[in-house]
Amino acid sequence: MRTLIIAPDTVSDAVMTQPLTMMLRRVAGGAHIAVLSFSGNAPIFLAMNDVDEVIETPYPTGRLPLLEMTRVVRVLRQHRFEQVLVLHDSLQAAIMAWCARIPIRRGLGTRSRLGLINRPHHTGRLLEIDLRRPVAERFAHLAFDPSKPLPVRLPNPSLSRRKDLDRSLMIRLGIASGAPVLALCVGIEGKPSRRWPARRWAALITLATDAWPELEPVLLGSTADRSFATEVAALSGRRCRNLCGRHSLVESMAVLAQSEAVVTHDVEPMHLAAAYGRPMVAIFGPTDPRLNPPRSPSAKVEWLHRACSPCDQAQCRFGHGDCLSEISSEQVFESLRRQLQSISRDIR
Secondary structure, X not given: OEEEEEOOOOHHHHHOOHHHHHHHHHHHOOOEEEEEEOOOOHHHHHOOOOOOEXXXXXXXXXXXXXXXXXXXXXXXXXXXXXXXXEOOOOHHHHHHHHHOOOOEEEXXXXXXXXXXXXXXXXXXXXXXXXXXXXXXXXXXXXXXXXOOOOOOOOOOOOOOOOHHHHHHHHHHOOOOOOOOEEEEEOOOOOOHHHOOOHHHHHHHHHHHHHHOOOOEEEEEOOHHHHHHHHHHHHHHOOOOEEOOOOOOHHHHHHHHHHOOEEEEEOOHHHHHHHHOOOOEEEEOOOOOXXXXXXXXOOEEEEOOOOOOOOOOOOOOOOOOOHHHHOOOHHHHHHHHHHHHHHOOOXXX
């Protein structure tokens, strides 16, 4: 069966789509699986072994201009898909599925969206119950009967590594080929409450480079995080490569895929690093790691679970940020060291 997946917008949800593609391949065997990708997330789907084709548009779901929507629908019609799995809740995504004349249109939730989704799909007696399930499980269940539990244990998301491309991208970023990288995801994606203090990051860099002198700390984030990363590098007193605001999605994927270890806030690159199976420590504060953790046996979560946490607020309502600031650099370093030891990786 020729199947189209209308993908979600965010990087983290895009990664969580991979178990669904794996389940579809297992259920349908030789089916053709294509993904309609939005917002520049195509590199993520191109790294999924079970995806045969990626159709992309630079616009976010629900915000396509009419001309671009018309173009995409025309492309989808040419492919003659037999079913579509709509992972995004927008009305526009459902409209595109209907306009593309795809006969079976499955979508998460109970809403038919004006009849455009003819196979609404939810697994709990109440939709609220279903929405509390991990995203990867809800997506993967679309490959099966919604009235029954998942028939198999869900695998963790996994992205393939393209080593030659990754090496060339690393060199383009000024990172020597073969240099052991400690990727530090210092970005906060506009949510200050998720930021581990600069002094903590700096102390961690000092501890890590003392233990493993060949490590090259590389700081990842957006342009808005660049001044914070500069402060971290200055406080550490060590040579750090500040790439905040200077890397594309495909370049950040290359850095994460080739890194020896990763330390990260609860942000989207955390899920990319987990899908590459990198040794990782994820620092949680105001968010709940029980709901959306890094799905990898190589990942360790540090979370104090204070009385006020999780609150999932962009700003700490008490102004102290203790749920993050009281996680020590030594604590994170020890977790990182144990993760590296557990997979018998010698980076010295």
